[in-house]
Amino acid sequence: MKFADRLLDYPRPSLAARPLPVEGRKPLEWEEAQSIASRRMAEQAKALNFTIERPIALYHLREKGVFNYRVRSSLDIGEKYGATGIDIDVYTGELLNVSLPTGGHSGVTVSTWLAELHSANVFGPAYQVVVSLFGVTVAALSASGVYIWWKKRGARGALHAPKTNRRRSAMSDVTPS
8 A cells, every 4th residue: 555545545435326216115304314314423423422513404315315414513624614424325314424524534634624724714814814815915926927028028029110110211211213
């Protein structure tokens, strides 16, 4: 195993294609799915030693045959959103997958940190101001570079243009004998 593979390990995709709906078999109702998902998440929080701060969303992913339940937990890095989640079977409520933003696979932890830093979702307003100033500086340097290039380009063109005009005007002053 290469060093990079050990450093940035990612979980293997665990959601295999689920069987298509069977006649007469109904998916869980929304409220029931939310109740089961909340209970399953609480079980995972206890087993993996993290705390749930608040629920974020419950998604019904029909093409995968799952409900995806997201919460904000003590494992989340950013200040705004929650990335801790589980997938449960749409028919039985069986736990299929656990997705942790930190504390699991190192590759996921690194990716989570990079995403949160990129979106300035960590370290509060001071970091957001620093990132904004950096962005404005890059834009200003780019604009001034284009402006300087444009001025030099124009000056270079002005040097070449008069030579041809001077030669023509000098030739027009000469009268044929």
